[in-house]
Amino acid sequence: MIMPLLSVRNLTVQFRVDSGWVTAVDDVSLDVGEGDCVGIVGESGSGKSVTALSILQLHQRATTRIPSGTITYQGQDLLRERGSTMRRIRGSEIAMIFQDPMSSLNPVLTIADQISETLRQHQGLTGVAARKRVVELLGLVRIPDATRRADDYPHRLSGGMRQRVMIAMAIACKPRLLIADEPTTALDVTIQAQILELLRDLRKELKMSVMLISHDLGVIAEFAQSVIVMYAGRVVEEAPVAQLFRRPVHPYTVGLIAAVPKLDSDAPRLATIAGRIPGPQEIIVGCRFSPRCALVQPRCRDEPPLMQPVSDGQSARCPPRILVLGERHG
Amino acid sequence: MEEVALIRIVAVKFLQAVPVILIISILAFLLLSLLPGDPALIIAGEQASPAAVEQVRRQLGLDRSFLEQLGIWLFNLAQGNFGSSLVLNQSVLSAVAERLPVTLSLAALSISFTIPVGVLLGSVAAYFRRTWIDSAVMTVALLGVSIPAFWIAILGVILFSVQLGWVPSSGFTPISQGVGPWFASLALPALILSLFQIGFLARMTRSAMLDVLGQDYIRTARAKGLSEWRTVGKHALRNALILIITATGILLSAAIGGSVIIEQVFALPGIGRMVVQAILARDYPLVQGTMLILGFTFVMINLIVDILYTLADPRVRHD
Amino acid sequence: MTDTGLGSLTTVHAIAAPRGYGAWRRLLRHRSFVIGSSIILLLTLAAVLAPLISPVDPSAMRVRFRFRPPSQAFWFGTDMFGRDVFTRVLYGARVSLFVGFAVCVVSGLCSAILGVIAAQFRRLDGAIMRLMDALMSFPAILLALGIAAALGPRVSSVIIALTVAYIPAGVRIVRAAALTVREMDFVQAAQVSGASSLRIVLRHILPNCLSPLLVHLTFIFAYAMLAEAALSFLGVGIQPPIASWGNIIAEGRDYATEAWWVMLFPGIAISLAALSLNLLGDALGDMLDPRLKGGE
Numbered sequence: 001m002i003m004p005l006l007s008v009r010n011l012t013v014q015f016r017v018d019s020g021w022v023t024a025v026d027d028v029s030l031d032v033g034e035g036d037c038v039g040i041v042g043e044s045g046s047g048k049s050v051t052a053l054s055i056l057q058l059h060q061r062a063t064t065r066i067p068s069g070t071i072t073y074q075g076q077d078l079l080r081e082r083g084s085t086m087r088r089i090r091g092s093e094i095a096m097i098f099q100d101p102m103s104s105l106n107p108v109l110t111i112a113d114q115i116s117e118t119l120r121q122h123q124g125l126t127g128v129a130a131r132k133r134v135v136e137l138l139g140l141v142r143i144p145d146a147t148r149r150a151d152d153y154p155h156r157l158s159g160g161m162r163q164r165v166m167i168a169m170a171i172a173c174k175p176r177l178l179i180a181d182e183p184t185t186a187l188d189v190t191i192q193a194q195i196l197e198l199l200r201d202l203r204k205e206l207k208m209s210v211m212l213i214s215h216d217l218g219v220i221a222e223f224a225q226s227v228i229v230m231y232a233g234r235v236v237e238e239a240p241v242a243q244l245f246r247r248p249v250h251p252y253t254v255g256l257i258a259a260v261p262k263l264d265s266d267a268p269r270l271a272t273i274a275g276r277i278p279g280p281q282e283i284i285v286g287c288r289f290s291p292r293c294a295l296v297q298p299r300c301r302d303e304p305p306l307m308q309p310v311s312d313g314q315s316a317r318c319p320p321r322i323l324v325l326g327e328r329h330g
Numbered sequence: 331m332e333e334v335a336l337i338r339i340v341a342v343k344f345l346q347a348v349p350v351i352l353i354i355s356i357l358a359f360l361l362l363s364l365l366p367g368d369p370a371l372i373i374a375g376e377q378a379s380p381a382a383v384e385q386v387r388r389q390l391g392l393d394r395s396f397l398e399q400l401g402i403w404l405f406n407l408a409q410g411n412f413g414s415s416l417v418l419n420q421s422v423l424s425a426v427a428e429r430l431p432v433t434l435s436l437a438a439l440s441i442s443f444t445i446p447v448g449v450l451l452g453s454v455a456a457y458f459r460r461t462w463i464d465s466a467v468m469t470v471a472l473l474g475v476s477i478p479a480f481w482i483a484i485l486g487v488i489l490f491s492v493q494l495g496w497v498p499s500s501g502f503t504p505i506s507q508g509v510g511p512w513f514a515s516l517a518l519p520a521l522i523l524s525l526f527q528i529g530f531l532a533r534m535t536r537s538a539m540l541d542v543l544g545q546d547y548i549r550t551a552r553a554k555g556l557s558e559w560r561t562v563g564k565h566a567l568r569n570a571l572i573l574i575i576t577a578t579g580i581l582l583s584a585a586i587g588g589s590v591i592i593e594q595v596f597a598l599p600g601i602g603r604m605v606v607q608a609i610l611a612r613d614y615p616l617v618q619g620t621m622l623i624l625g626f627t628f629v630m631i632n633l634i635v636d637i638l639y640t641l642a643d644p645r646v647r648h649d
Numbered sequence: 650m651t652d653t654g655l656g657s658l659t660t661v662h663a664i665a666a667p668r669g670y671g672a673w674r675r676l677l678r679h680r681s682f683v684i685g686s687s688i689i690l691l692l693t694l695a696a697v698l699a700p701l702i703s704p705v706d707p708s709a710m711r712v713r714f715r716f717r718p719p720s721q722a723f724w725f726g727t728d729m730f731g732r733d734v735f736t737r738v739l740y741g742a743r744v745s746l747f748v749g750f751a752v753c754v755v756s757g758l759c760s761a762i763l764g765v766i767a768a769q770f771r772r773l774d775g776a777i778m779r780l781m782d783a784l785m786s787f788p789a790i791l792l793a794l795g796i797a798a799a800l801g802p803r804v805s806s807v808i809i810a811l812t813v814a815y816i817p818a819g820v821r822i823v824r825a826a827a828l829t830v831r832e833m834d835f836v837q838a839a840q841v842s843g844a845s846s847l848r849i850v851l852r853h854i855l856p857n858c859l860s861p862l863l864v865h866l867t868f869i870f871a872y873a874m875l876a877e878a879a880l881s882f883l884g885v886g887i888q889p890p891i892a893s894w895g896n897i898i899a900e901g902r903d904y905a906t907e908a909w910w911v912m913l914f915p916g917i918a919i920s921l922a923a924l925s926l927n928l929l930g931d932a933l934g935d936m937l938d939p940r941l942k943g944g945e
Contacts, residue, residue: 058549062460086549093556098553103546107645108568118554153644346779353783364799472931476923478875480882481898481916484905492906587788591879605791606883609798621787621795628786 003032003075005209006094006177007054011069013050013059015280021065021189022280024050025157026233027265028069032177037203037210039224039241040274041217041256045277048213052179056090073177092122095170097180101162105154111138112150115169122173136169141198160191164198171202184219196223217260221245226313229253232288235307239314249316249325251293295321336640343636345627354629358622362614373416373612389613412619417611422619425604432502432600436592437585444527444581449567449574450565451528452535457562458541459536463483467532474529479588481521483595490518500597511649519596520561523588527581531574538573542566572643579635583628591597676936685928692922696742703736708890716908726910728901737892738915741744743750744893745874745922748808752873756812756819757866761858764823770863778824789814790876799882802888807880811873822865826858835944860937867930871923878919894919 013025025047032038040048040105053059055071055078071078073094078086090095090096098104106114115134119125125133131150138146141164154162163183168181170178180199200223203210212223220241229237229252237250248254255273273290282293286301293300294324297320308322309315316322365372370387371613378386391402406413412422420428455467491499497518503511543566544550551565552558588603597603601620608616640646676682695702714731717723725734767777784792793810802805830836836853844852880886881895889896894915901911 056553058552087557089555090553098546098550098555100546106547106551106565106569108572108643109565115562117551117556121555152544155645166550169550178613346782349779350782350786353780354786357783361795361799362915366798366801398785472924472927473920476871476875476927477920478878478882478895478898478916478923480879481912481919484898484912485916488905488909583788586791588793590788590794594883602791605794606885609794609885614799617795617798621791623786624791625783625786628788629782632782632786 004033009070012067013054014065016063022247024233024280028235030228030247030315032211035207035209037225039220039227040213040230041227042219042230043215043277046230048230049181052181052213057086091152092173093119093175095168095175096179097170097183100186101159101166104166105162107154107307110153111149111165115172118169118172137172141168159187163195174206175208179211182214194298211238217256237316243314249310249321250318251295252289335441336587339640340637343633347633350629354625355404355407358618359400364567373614384449413615415616417613422616426620426623429601429604430598432598433589436516436520436589439445439516440523440585443524444531448528448531449535451532453539455536456539458563471529471532479526480591480595483592483636486518486522502598509554519592523592527587539566542569545643575639577644579632582631652831662769679932680700681928682932683931685925688921688925692742693746695739696746699739699743703739705733705736705893707736709741719910726913728911734911734914738898738918741892741894741897741915744887745877748877749870752811753866753870756815757862759816760819760823761862764820765827767824768827769850781820785817793876794885797885804887807886809876811876815869819865822861823858826861827854830854830857864930864934864937867926868934871926875923
């Protein structure tokens with residue numbers, strides 16, 4: 001087996017609160033292969049962003065701890081790295097873009113200033129050479145009139161344009177992996193499509209792997225090759241994208257897919273999942289989805305279920321369903 | 331286009347300052363009418379002869395109607411006449427000008443201690459928030475804003491002048507007699523004057539920095555692989571400085587206000603000491619005129635601070 | 650010193666205040682709050698019970714006891730007239746705390762009224778705010794000095810002078826809060842449902858301006874006490890023989906090298922009082938400002 005570009009194994013992340021430590025990410029494992037495009041889907045509070053932030057150690061260090069797990073990037077355990085090694089990887093090997101392009105850019109620095117900073121940090125480009133590359137990058141993310149836009153401050157740009165600037169900044173040093181944390185959530189629907197298209201094109205052009213995080217299964221379906229579904233800090237299902245939509249296993253995944261609005265559907269109302277995601281402080285002994293699950297069985301509440309393979313490339317954390325499906329197929 | 335917007339903002343600020351200057355002039359005028367009873371009698375003193383009281387009355391124009399007095403007052407001001415001292419045999423303007431170098435040296439020296447130390451302390455506390463470093467720095471800042479300056483000044487004189495003999499205990503040496511003696515005569519007063527301001531600025535900087543360090547763009551800067559030094563020193567501080575600029579007006583005001591007291595303790599012949607002596611000598615025109623000059627000065631300072639703020643924040647500049 | 654009149658810029662944001670039992674419990678767990686309120690409570694108690702704690706007359710001069718250092722009989726020593734410094738500091742607390750509290754209440758009331766008027770009636774806004782700008786153009790201590798000097802050296806003059814000096818900052822805070830609250834959904838909803846504007850002001854806007862004002866006033870309490878001490882020290886504030894922390898220090902200053910205790914203890918008292926109020930203000934600000942509370 002070829003070693004994946006990035007491999008997260010049994011990652012657990014905890015936050016400090018008044019009364020102690022709570023677990024936000026619980027025993028998460030995932031792989032991103034060379035050139036892969038992995039989608040992570042889940043409601044807010046499911047731990048998907050925390051997982052992403054811990055890869056680059058961008059979480060609040062004082063109030064976060066990672067008691068167990070490994071994050072291996074090209075054979076190197078990132079969790080053991082500190083300071084300069086991490087800084088070398090950030091922005092040059094692994095880049096990241098965030099949800100809100102309004103607040104993610106520094107309001108008092110020009111766009112050129114902010115992009116060329118990355119170039120100087122990792123490639124030593126300064127002056128005219130950096131400037132040339134900035135304009136080139138702004139063209140690459142399809143910002144019209146790039147020469148003039150470079151000297152603007154972020155607030156002069158629309159949300160979509162700002163996200164393009166963020167993308168330009170992220171791809172400036174041709175990273176091997178781009179982590180996109182809800183890159184289209186804060187944008188209008190039409191702009192969303194443009195940004196996704198841009199990301200797709202850039203991925204091909206630069207041959208980079210992408211980890212796309214979204215609460216929107218529609219976005220994931222359009223973009224990713226494989227999907228990881230997270231719920232309350234745990235991975236509950238993992239499958240190639242087509243497989244996931246054709247045969248979702250975990251009741252939560254089923255609910256998520258049913259909740260995606262379809263234009264051709266005759267259903268009078270959108271399906272919703274009753275209840276809400278539990279907070280990290282709430283103690284649920286068994287399956288964390290059991291309080292909301294329509295198919296819950298007594299044993300679901302007694303012990304946490306394990307991740308089990310269903311078929312090739314698909315696995316889920318719901319033994320009762322896997323058993324039922326297996327009997328039906330067998 | 332940008333320049334036009336900028337000029338417009340500055341023009342609006344200037345126009346807003348005009349009524350403020352007028353109100354200040356009237357307020358300073360009203361100060362004298364606060365005196366309970368007959369101002370002429372109070373100023374001349376209770377033992378003064380009726381003729382002397384009359385003379386004061388005429389000299390101050392108190393024999394005219396209220397509106398006439400106000401009109402004359404504003405008319406004089408418009409010509410740059412801020413009145414004359416009753417005791418010093420000097421116009422207010424020349425009395426202030428004579429003592430300005432002392433107060434200005436003191437304020438400038440203390441501000442030059444305050445800004446680097448205050449910003450550094452506040453930033454360090456914010457960066458290491460909720461650690462012992464934060465607690466230690468903030469305790470010092472809290473002491474700075476809580477301990478009365480005149481009291482610590484007396485203790486300072488006892489320690490540094492009387493006991494250790496490092497600096498003179500009082501008096502002022504003009505800079506024309508050498509930078510060394512000038513600095514020695516002002517070092518202790520300026521340092522004590524800046525204690526409160528350092529505390530104030532450190533607390534403000536910490537709060538501004540905490541706000542900024544929690545922003546998404548700081549995370550972006552880290553995600554780019556920038557060092558902590560660049561992240562905090564460039565990305566965070568640039569934003570926090572905009573908030574800090576707004577505090578410089580307050581700091582200057584505190585420096586001048588504080589120098590009133592500090593000058594008294596160290597017997598520095600500045601404007602503050604002059605005002606206190608004028609009050610004790612019932613030289614109200616001098617008090618009135620000096621307050622007016624300082625009021626005008628601060629309208630100008632606040633105007634400059636406002637404009638600097640506009641220049642520093644691209645968001646304000648463009649809108 | 651002590652003349653900015655601006656407690657903290659963050660008070661403006663302290664609009665959405667937590668209420669009820671939970672807020673109280675959190676306050677009681679807050680270290681600054683507990684320390685600050687204990688000290689100020691203790692000082693207040695000492696001031697109120699001064700005659701019981703020390704039955705000596707604070708102005709009683711006993712020349713044969715001049716300049717006694719601190720001892721069992723005279724805890725804080727005696728001054729140049731043989732007066733007991735401990736007793737004088739106790740009685741000084743009465744004056745200082747009273748002045749601080751009075752300035753707090755009066756300037757708080759004026760700030761609330763003027764601030765809401767400025768926010769609610771756009772036509773008066775310009776006039777009120779320019780007047781406040783004008784008052785703020787004088788360094789607060791200087792303004793207070795001028796007014797106190799004109800009104801004559803009395804407790805009431807000091808209170809009036811400091812009130813005027815500290816009103817502008819309060820008005821700005823209330824106005825900013827009121828303008829923010831006015832745009833909030835529940836006020837808009839009340840307007841749409843036809844509530845009278847007086848009712849909206851009293852029921853919705855004013856209560857929501859109170860918490861930033863309260864935080865601000867806690868700092869004003871400290872500033873006012875420090876300023877009163879400074880004025881009295883300069884001879885423009887509370888006059889002897891009434892004991893005030895400021896004038897005890899002024900009297901002790903001339904003998905500071907020989908009889909250090911005369912000026913040392915009132916200074917510690919002022920510092921403690923100001924420190925506790927600043928701690929209290931910080932704690933209240935922490936509690937009432939939702940922005941600074943979370944995420945750390």
